[in-house]
Amino acid sequence: MVEIKKEGLLPNLYSPLRDKYPNGATLPMAEILEYTVSKSDNVGCELLLKLIGGPQIVEQYFMANNFKDLSIKFNEELQQANWEFQFQNWTTPNSANEVLAAFYSNKKQLLPQRSYEFLWETMKDTKTGPGRIRGQLPASASVAHKTGSSGANKAGLTAAVNDIGVVFLPNGQHFFISVFVTNSTESYEVNEHIISDISKAACDYFSVKPK
Numbered sequence: 001m002v003e004i005k006k007e008g009l010l011p012n013l014y015s016p017l018r019d020k021y022p023n024g025a026t027l028p029m030a031e032i033l034e035y036t037v038s039k040s041d042n043v044g045c046e047l048l049l050k051l052i053g054g055p056q057i058v059e060q061y062f063m064a065n066n067f068k069d070l071s072i073k074f075n076e077e078l079q080q081a082n083w084e085f086q087f088q089n090w091t092t093p094n095s096a097n098e099v100l101a102a103f104y105s106n107k108k109q110l111l112p113q114r115s116y117e118f119l120w121e122t123m124k125d126t127k128t129g130p131g132r133i134r135g136q137l138p139a140s141a142s143v144a145h146k147t148g149s150s151g152a153n154k155a156g157l158t159a160a161v162n163d164i165g166v167v168f169l170p171n172g173q174h175f176f177i178s179v180f181v182t183n184s185t186e187s188y189e190v191n192e193h194i195i196s197d198i199s200k201a202a203c204d205y206f207s208v209k210p211k
Contacts, residue, residue, distance in 0.1 A: 001026050004047060013076055015043035030118065038125045040147060042076040049075050055089075062099070065110065069095040083153055086160070096164045096178035104166055104176070120144050123165065131189070132163035133177060135196030137203050142168040158184045161191035167203060175206050 006024040009015065017035040021027070036044035049055060059072040070091035079085040091099075102108065106116055129147035137143065145165025152158045164178040179195045186194075 002029055002032060002047065002051070004032075008043070008047065010043055010046060010077055013042035013046070013080065015041050017041045017044050033118075034122055034125070037119075037122045037146060038127055040128045040149075042080075045076050065102075065108070067095060067099055067102075083159070086150055093164075093178040093180055097176040100164060100166060100176045100178070120166075126165075129163050129192065129195075131192040132161075132195040133165050133167065133179070133199045135192065136200040137167065138170070140170040141203065144168075152188075156185055158186075158188070158191060161188065161195065163195050163199075167199070167206075169203065169207055171207060173206050175202055177202055 003026045004017075004021065004024045006022075009018040009022070009024060011018075015035075016039050017032070032044045032047060035041035036048060049058070052058070055072045055075055059070070062070055062072075071088055073088040074085045079089060103110055103116075103119065111119060123144035123146060124142060126143075126145050126147065129145070129149075132147060133145050134143050143165050145163055148160055148162035150159035150161075159182065161181040161184065162179065164176075166174055166176055168174045177199060179198050181191045181194050184191050
């Protein structure tokens with residue numbers, strides 16, 4: 001159980017959790033994780049980062065497990081207060097796919113079974129970004145994914161419209177996909193459509209039965 005004090009419900013961040021518990025609450029860790037992952041709750045993310053010691057602890061964890069090409073320097077509150085800070089939190093599509101594959105196969109036992117099942121069920125329940133990876137996929141496909149978004153600055157530049165995940169196809173195959181639309185001057189809808197176009201192309205490719 002984790003105590004969330006009212007003063008910890010940062011008013012300038014997107015937070016369905018704060019909307020439900022405006023005066024704070026004591027909640028199971030699982031509920032905070034569900035808000036953070038499946039609803040992209042920024043207050044939940046801040047709470048979790050503080051519990052484990054900050055963004056650098058997350059970065060050190062990935063480095064210790066031999067994941068490369070990533071940087072995690074700032075929490076949500078700081079990077080949303082300074083546009084430039086977000087660019088120091090980065091990874092590549094290849095690295096994101098490597099992380100997805102490692103946690104999905106779980107060959108190195110990065111997660112105990114109970115946590116493994118919880119993670120993938122929570123990602124399958126993601127509510128944000130329905131027009132991204134899921135956008136043009138058949139209803140019979142299942143997706144476990146996590147979105148990321150920056151919003152746009154005053155000049156109309158969107159730093160990030162992202163989505164990473166695992167797509168499970170009706171033919172029993174699955175594939176890992178990470179798409180980052182970066183520094184775009186297109187509309188939010190166009191940025192999402194770029195992701196769904198790529199996802200559909202991948203789905204069409206992997207849906208072909210092997211000869």
